Amino acid sequence: MSAPVSLLRLLPATFALSAALFAVSVHANDLDEVNQLLKAGKQAQALAKVEQSLTAKPRDPQLRFLKGVIQTELGKPQDAIGTFTKLTEEYPELPEPYNNLAVLHASGGQFDKARAALEMAIRTNPSYSTAHENLGDIYANLASQAYSKALQLGGSSSTLQPKLTLIRELFTPGSKGTNVNTTKPVATAPVAPTVVAPVAPTATAPIVKPAVTVPVATAPTTPVAPALPAVAAASDKDIEQAVQAWAKAWSSKDMNAYLASYAKNFDTPKNLPRKTWEDERRDRIMGKSRISVKVSDITTKLNGNTATVKFRQTYDADALSTSSRKTLELTKVGDRWLIAKETTGG
Amino acid sequence: MNRLMNCFRNSLTLNSFAIALLAGSVLCFAALFTPTAWAQSSKISILNSGKNKNIAQRKVDLQAEAKLLRIYQLIGKGQNRQALAESELLLKAQPNFQLAQLVHGDLLSSFVRPVNGLGDLPKSTQLAVTATAASPTNSPTAAATLNELREESLQRLKALRERPPANALPAQFLALSDKNKHAIAVDASRSRLYLFENGASGVKLVADYYISIGKLGVEKTLEGDQRTPLGVYYITGSLNPTSLVDFYGVGALPINYPNPLDLKRGKTGSGIWLHGTPSEQFSRAPKASDGCVVLANPDLNHILTSVRSRTTPVVIADRLNWVSKASLETDKANFNNTLVAWRQAKVQADTAKMMAFYTSDFSNYGKNLTQWASIISNELKNIKGRDIALTNINMMRWSDQNDTMVVTFDEVIVGKQTGVTKRQYWIRDGKAWKIFFEGVI
Numbered sequence: 001m002s003a004p005v006s007l008l009r010l011l012p013a014t015f016a017l018s019a020a021l022f023a024v025s026v027h028a029n030d031l032d033e034v035n036q037l038l039k040a041g042k043q044a045q046a047l048a049k050v051e052q053s054l055t056a057k058p059r060d061p062q063l064r065f066l067k068g069v070i071q072t073e074l075g076k077p078q079d080a081i082g083t084f085t086k087l088t089e090e091y092p093e094l095p096e097p098y099n100n101l102a103v104l105h106a107s108g109g110q111f112d113k114a115r116a117a118l119e120m121a122i123r124t125n126p127s128y129s130t131a132h133e134n135l136g137d138i139y140a141n142l143a144s145q146a147y148s149k150a151l152q153l154g155g156s157s158s159t160l161q162p163k164l165t166l167i168r169e170l171f172t173p174g175s176k177g178t179n180v181n182t183t184k185p186v187a188t189a190p191v192a193p194t195v196v197a198p199v200a201p202t203a204t205a206p207i208v209k210p211a212v213t214v215p216v217a218t219a220p221t222t223p224v225a226p227a228l229p230a231v232a233a234a235s236d237k238d239i240e241q242a243v244q245a246w247a248k249a250w251s252s253k254d255m256n257a258y259l260a261s262y263a264k265n266f267d268t269p270k271n272l273p274r275k276t277w278e279d280e281r282r283d284r285i286m287g288k289s290r291i292s293v294k295v296s297d298i299t300t301k302l303n304g305n306t307a308t309v310k311f312r313q314t315y316d317a318d319a320l321s322t323s324s325r326k327t328l329e330l331t332k333v334g335d336r337w338l339i340a341k342e343t344t345g346g
Numbered sequence: 347m348n349r350l351m352n353c354f355r356n357s358l359t360l361n362s363f364a365i366a367l368l369a370g371s372v373l374c375f376a377a378l379f380t381p382t383a384w385a386q387s388s389k390i391s392i393l394n395s396g397k398n399k400n401i402a403q404r405k406v407d408l409q410a411e412a413k414l415l416r417i418y419q420l421i422g423k424g425q426n427r428q429a430l431a432e433s434e435l436l437l438k439a440q441p442n443f444q445l446a447q448l449v450h451g452d453l454l455s456s457f458v459r460p461v462n463g464l465g466d467l468p469k470s471t472q473l474a475v476t477a478t479a480a481s482p483t484n485s486p487t488a489a490a491t492l493n494e495l496r497e498e499s500l501q502r503l504k505a506l507r508e509r510p511p512a513n514a515l516p517a518q519f520l521a522l523s524d525k526n527k528h529a530i531a532v533d534a535s536r537s538r539l540y541l542f543e544n545g546a547s548g549v550k551l552v553a554d555y556y557i558s559i560g561k562l563g564v565e566k567t568l569e570g571d572q573r574t575p576l577g578v579y580y581i582t583g584s585l586n587p588t589s590l591v592d593f594y595g596v597g598a599l600p601i602n603y604p605n606p607l608d609l610k611r612g613k614t615g616s617g618i619w620l621h622g623t624p625s626e627q628f629s630r631a632p633k634a635s636d637g638c639v640v641l642a643n644p645d646l647n648h649i650l651t652s653v654r655s656r657t658t659p660v661v662i663a664d665r666l667n668w669v670s671k672a673s674l675e676t677d678k679a680n681f682n683n684t685l686v687a688w689r690q691a692k693v694q695a696d697t698a699k700m701m702a703f704y705t706s707d708f709s710n711y712g713k714n715l716t717q718w719a720s721i722i723s724n725e726l727k728n729i730k731g732r733d734i735a736l737t738n739i740n741m742m743r744w745s746d747q748n749d750t751m752v753v754t755f756d757e758v759i760v761g762k763q764t765g766v767t768k769r770q771y772w773i774r775d776g777k778a779w780k781i782f783f784e785g786v787i
Contacts, residue, residue, distance in 0.1 A: 151448075
């Protein structure tokens with residue numbers, strides 16, 4: 001994960017599946033409809049729609065993946081486990097189903113199974129950051145269990161449930177369609193470097209596009225508050241510009257502009273001293289040969305001189321590519337909006 | 347990305363973990379150990395112990411501890427991934443091996459944060475530790491448990507690193523008889539029980555196990571003092587496991603505490619056993635019992651199936667003194683002269699000469715010297731000057747503030763088919779050895 005923030009992320013309560021990320025056009029209509037249903041909180045109907053689409057394309061990994069996600073949302077972990085397990089069997093080259101399988105096992109307290117699944121996800125895609133983070137959480141949890149047993153603290157109830165990230169989108173390379181049609185996943189040689197394809201730069205190409213459509217996507221949310229004063233509307237725009245400028249500074253590795261996006265009282269992760277944090281960021285960012293940070297699906301909540309901005313961050317650097325929900329808390333300092341807090345997740 | 351960075355950091359922190367493990371040992375052994383030397387010395391000990399025909403059996407017995415040691419060695423070499431895989435296997439077989447769980451926790455943690463030494467709990471767990479420790483009354487706090495596990499680790503390493511010298515036996519083992527197929531010696535300072543086999547090729551060490559002793563250490567004196575007695579004892583029986591509560595594990599072998607020397611010294615208490623561990627604990631802390639010697643169930647099981655009660659001596663020493671077999675032969679020959687003199691006095695039916703062998707505070711299961719004199723007198727009449735043979739002689743020497751000898755033998759009047767098994771406790775007064783207890787066992 002690119003974010004320098006807490007590695008634990010809650011399973012977001014707000015289920016915002018971005019249909020735009022499912023860039024393969026064949027599904028676009030189906031997925032759009034499912035997404036609409038999900039946005040309306042109609043999970044059951046969304047599931048029905050997915051099932052219906054699956055009758056036409058029974059092996060489609062994206063639909064099946066989505067089905068697993070909705071089953072998870074509907075509180076049907078066993079069904080979801082079944083769905084994801086079958087996906088791992090038929091598409092062993094995809095890390096996402098393993099990851100979600102791990103999330104489900106972990107929430108059922110089966111950390112060893114979760115660990116095995118995550119290790120498979122990482123074997124499939126060594127630079128898969130979500131799986132790395134989730135595995136870190138699992139290690140910490142298993143360690144805590146082992147310590148409890150060692151000290152006979154009795155009842156592993158004291159161990160916290162790890163908050164793992166459920167992947168909601170299946171990243172597929174542009175060529176995925178052919179893979180699906182061959183029905184011979186073995187042919188994709190899971191161990192071969194080509195496996196990295198799901199996160200390879202080409203894969204992100206379709207993802208970049210939706211960013212352009214962002215203003216359109218967010219447009220409907222703004223009119224919901226009809227009588228907003230003009231000032232607020234202007235602020236929204238300023239805030240959005242500030243976020244885009246931050247992403248741009250990051251992408252262009254402009255450290256001065258990047259660090260200047262953060263307020264003096266920025267809540268550094270793990271309460272690191274500001275200087276340490278800055279050095280860390282500098283190392284991380286300057287250490288990359290290429291970074292692309294795109295922001296999409298922006299929603300802004302204004303509250304006087306502070307604002308909460310939620311969006312989807314598509315990060316793509318060297319061999320690593322992720323898409324995640326991010327929340328920035330901004331404060332207005334003079335006429336500038338600066339970041340006071342940065343968190344990953346819903 | 348953070349995680350990827352962590353992976354690199356791990357390779358560094360693993361070493362500090364290994365070093366910290368070693369540092370802990372150095373404190374106790376006052377010896378210099380580099381990871382390599384540590385690994386080598388441990389390896390040597392394993393090789394030494396395997397050089398006998400009981401190697402297969404021994405492998406089974408030492409499985410858990412040997413596996414733990416191998417995990418330590420892997421950590422020492424920075425191979426935490428492999429160590430983790432092995433600790434997982436070990437815990438699959440022995441999920442209640444708390445020390446292994448602790449190491450396992452450290453290994454898992456080492457992939458997400460630096461681990462600085464055995465049982466490096468994260469802060470959150472430490473908080474949980476204090477919180478949980480507050481609730482159950484009368485149970486040791488988790489912090490204390492952590493210290494005990496560290497202590498157990500040190501004791502196990504110590505015993506595996508500091509091996510008994512080759513061809514040496516505990517100084518107490520003056521002579522084992524043909525009836526003593528096995529002998530046991532406990533070194534309390536090392537939390538270790540050594541099992542010897544007495545076969546055609548002599549007495550040899552065949553296995554050794556980690557053990558727990560009394561909460562307050564050794565030198566039991568009074569009932570309820572939570573100490574383990576020191577001295578020469580014998581296994582008196584084997585308690586039926588089905589009659590035992592889970593706490594004692596797979597079985598129990600009572601020993602004859604208080605023995606005649608203990609009684610002479612006014613020691614009290616009873617029910618000192620060698621026993622196993624409860625099902626929820628693979629092993630217990632080095633100092634955990636009320637005076638019993640506690641072994642892990644697989645280890646006790648081996649003793650239960652191979653060792654005979656009533657004939658197996660159990661020496662419990664604070665610190666065993668290992669001496670060469672040759673020097674034991676000399677001591678044995680010297681004391682044998684005394685025993686021969688006693689036998690001759692008996693054959694000669696010389697009551698006065700005979701009684702000179704017994705101390706004024708002599709006892710025979712409660713009978714005093716005067717009562718004993720009449721028993722002896724009757725016995726001598728019965729022998730009627732016939733020769734007697736002493737066979738299957740077992741001599742165990744116990745030296746503390748007194749020099750004592752425990753002698754067990756079969757006494758047969760020559761020409762008779764059967765005899766009796768007798769045990770004598772001798773004490774040295776200047777150059778003279780005198781008997782302060784004698785009785786048929």
